[in-house]
Amino acid sequence: MNYRRVASLKTSQDFFDYLESLDVTLPFDEEVASGPASPLAQPLRIGERTIGNRFCILPMEGWDGTPDGRVTELVERRWVHFGISGAKLLWGGEAVAVRYDGRANPNQLVSTDQTTEELARLREKMVDEHRTRFSTADDLLVGLQLTHSGRFARPNRKETLEPTIVYHHPILDRRVGIDVDYPVLADDEIRRLVEDFVRAAKRAAGAGFDFVDIKHCHGYLGHEFLSGYDRPGPFGGSFENRTRFLREIVEGIRSESPGLLLGVRLSAADMLPFKKGADVVGIPEEGDETYRYAFGGDGSGLAFDLAEPIRFLDLLKELDIPLVCISVGSPYYNPHIQRPALFPPSDGYLPPEDPLVGVARQIDVTAKLKQHAPELIVVGSGYTYLQDWLPNVAQSVVRQGMADSIGLGRMVLSYPDLPADVIEGRRLSRKRICRTFSDCTTGPRNGLISGCYPLDPFYKSRPEAKELAQIKQAWTGEQQGR
Template identity: 60%
Template sequence: MTFPRIASFKNYTAFTHHLGNLPVPLPCAENVENGPDSPLAQSIQVHDFTIGNRFCILPMEGWDGTADGKPSELTRRRWHNFGRSGAKLIWGGEAVAVRHDGRANPNQLVINSKNLSDLESLRIELVTAHEAEFGTSADLVVGLQLTHAGRFAKPDCHERMQPRTAQRNSILDARCGITDDSAVVSDEDLTALIEDFISAAYLAEQAGFQFVDIKHCHGYLGHELLSGVNRPGKFGGNFENRTRFLREIVEGIRSQTSSLKIGVRVSVFDFLPFKQGTDGFGIPEKNGDPRLLFGGDTTGTGIDLYEPLKFLSLLESLGIKLVCTTAGSPYYNPHIQRPAFFPPSDGYQLPEDPLCGVSRQIQATAELKRHHPKLVLVGSGYSYLQEWLPHVSQEVIQRGWADSIGLGRMVLSYPELPADVLAGRTMPRKRICRTFSDCTTSARKGIVSGCYPLDPFYKKRDRNLSNSA
């Protein structure tokens, strides 16, 4: 099974001819406009914010914090680059654990009173870099993503999982080393964790962040609770119970903060966990349970947006206007979450053209936007488009399929992409992310994450170094 690389399409005609053969349509503008009147340069008004353009930097971790959860110089370099990118919405910077046992790795940032000044200085460095490049930060909006890693927690050691799960899941339990119910978070533990999220949000406001993202994606605890149909008690079973965690966090944040806004990044659909088949290509686990897939259909490899649409209605009723869409999980079905030509070390060979994965996320977000036009929706999954990213992004914005274009892996190698596109500058081919997946493979091996193939700074680093900065 082979698919053409993006770089092989030398012109618009060749690229769009290939797009026409995809099972899911993908729009593409022939010419990218630039300047203040261009579609991607238009501002967004939400709450009392002005977001100055249609580019957003998604949360990008480097597995490079200190043992006690403070940012290192590598963390600061990454946030500095976010600031100088030209994007006017920073969706959380990176995932920050609300307590130690919620860290996805022992170098993840943690928000607490001891680390508060460090997180504040991280935000200030980003804003200062933005002001130095663009003259003002009045139309820059910066949030902080709050998380608990749940079943994928590794707070103390890269080699040892310490999972805290929302419910049992036979396929994922086997991968996480779970053999009994002791890893399942009790209702009492969730009630305490809600207070931790509320406290973290209070601290985030003190550090100057304009909003917090209550993370509900990628298989982490918030996301797993959304699919907790088998969980007993007040946090599982029906939709009302499965969203109680979020509702109580939101209520608490509103009571403890003065002007902090709330956003949610959510996996709006999910597939069964995939594994390597006998030929190395990805195949779904045949014994997986489709009922445990939020936004998944009964086949286990299709989409049903009934509950995601219901979830967005809930967010609107809670006064939440900022939503970032994504899909699946990097741990068990990365091809639907971050389409890539080259799989990470713990992945599998491509079961489909990665453009199908890009289109799937874009189309799902468009459908959600059609039903919820008042929400500000940030889309994900664009990096694989490479040279054609601005072309597709412009068409998505012009059609009203999303409000903002989220950039993740791309900004590790080429942080200035938004500024260059808006100014009409040519994108340097040698800096465009080719989805080599080294940023993921390095992290899976306990090495700080970065773009080792394309970023000269990381090229000079020894990949055998530990996670120390």
């Protein structure tokens, strides 16, 4: 690969010239404004509430809860960083499973009657830290992401997959050894799962959260329903049936928690699963001539068709769901689409395209969906790989109305207060900017807690850092031996 590192693009002209060599166009403002007049400092209205600026913190799993799904000091540290980030929209804080078997890892948080008080204290601690740092939290909107991990569930052991599937996916089933006779989720089981989401939302409301995210992204259960074109019965086939899971959850929440705001994080488009090629660069899996398993796909498995995602946003408007966070793809089977990075995790592949191509793709998809649904508050994803140039692109996106809010994930692990630095006009701390080394993913993929081991001294000094270094060294040796 001859991709240039973003850190080597020292001037805006360097950045433009490199984008031109890639035939990539990104919105870009030469000067980043600060203070109250900054486009990124402008408030958003949602009903009677105000969101104080245009930065959003996206939910991340830390693999650092207790085995029974409770909050730990490591979880609290991460949430405190979210609070002092300066972002005024905190999208879900963390992916919290609505029941035990829905966890993506054996240390993921779970919503239960026993954990609700802990989640309430966690939210309160985060809000208090935000208020201390920024004088007020009245313009802070805090959500909780509710999830079931579906075919990627590992609730008991890090090495043991315990999948719940909506339909049989020939490529993904083959990857993990799901037999053709493995049972799919029955209709009555789906309705019980709907009730679990409704109960979890009621707990979240009781714990003081302003909204819940009904997660429909990244290959997890909600997202899989959207691609269940061949599933028979009331939860598959037609668009109406494939969105029934969402609609029944919303109906239940409206009945049980009528004052609770709702949002959806959506993988608005998808592609074929990718795998390592002979040179470790990602290549698409071989499949049928027509790929039928990509919501928002064009049938080829390699391009998007936004007709159904646009229809999905129309449904959100009908359901009075004002918040939508746009993502694409899945970190499990096509991470270069979902999470552009130069360095792959230990179980990944080298990117088959410059990651800036992936960033531009996500920004373009989000802009097209925002253009169709100006009434919705649309949050964009995929910005971390922009690194030093993130503020310039983010400001231009917001200024042009291509998205309402800029979502940050991995960046906040290494540089939690980047939003505050941008809005308050401070020079970025280059030593803290995420360079997408993917250690925060390699760690969890090998059963370790997630954190920024290269740049955060806290994680760098932990014993897991040595174990992670050995894992990476072994992976590098394996690739060099090919």
